[in-house]
Amino acid sequence: MSVKDIMTPEPACCKADSTIQEVAKLMAEMDCGEIPVVDANGRVQGVVTDRDICCRAVAQGANCASVPISEVMSSPAITVTPETSIQDCCAVMEEHMIRRVPVVDQNGCCCGIVSQADFATKTDGGVVDELVREISTPSHGSANLQ
Numbered sequence: 001m002s003v004k005d006i007m008t009p010e011p012a013c014c015k016a017d018s019t020i021q022e023v024a025k026l027m028a029e030m031d032c033g034e035i036p037v038v039d040a041n042g043r044v045q046g047v048v049t050d051r052d053i054c055c056r057a058v059a060q061g062a063n064c065a066s067v068p069i070s071e072v073m074s075s076p077a078i079t080v081t082p083e084t085s086i087q088d089c090c091a092v093m094e095e096h097m098i099r100r101v102p103v104v105d106q107n108g109c110c111c112g113i114v115s116q117a118d119f120a121t122k123t124d125g126g127v128v129d130e131l132v133r134e135i136s137t138p139s140h141g142s143a144n145l146q
Helices: 020-030 050-058 086-096 116-122 128-136
Strands: 034-038 044-049 100-104 110-115
Touching (some): 020 034, 020 050, 034 110, 086 100, 110 116
Antiparallel strands (some): 034 044, 100 110
16 A cells, blocks of 8 residues: 555645745644645645644744744655555654655655544554554654644
């Protein structure tokens, strides 16, 4: 089984100059916790998570109506391809302690996203326990907010 079998295709994306408030509204509308940040050609430049907005913007007193998302996004984004095996995708997510990962095509354009929930609902569940355990283990040092 590969990423293309479990990914959510064509996720909502934003541009680096979108405001924090615009992206937060998009997250609320789409009921998601991560938005890929793409350039004019759709290539992934970074990602922004609900945690990025909370910890890097709101908690720091940023003016969310005017500050661009590029100020708080995680970059470069960790990505996988549609052909990546689900085992390799899990390994990437565990290594980087991330709960979601954008899926990019051969040109680096966003074509999907994979989350822990996709593993839980679209696989036999064998990888989910380890994935959640590894991602949720506190790290020593800087926190990856992706």
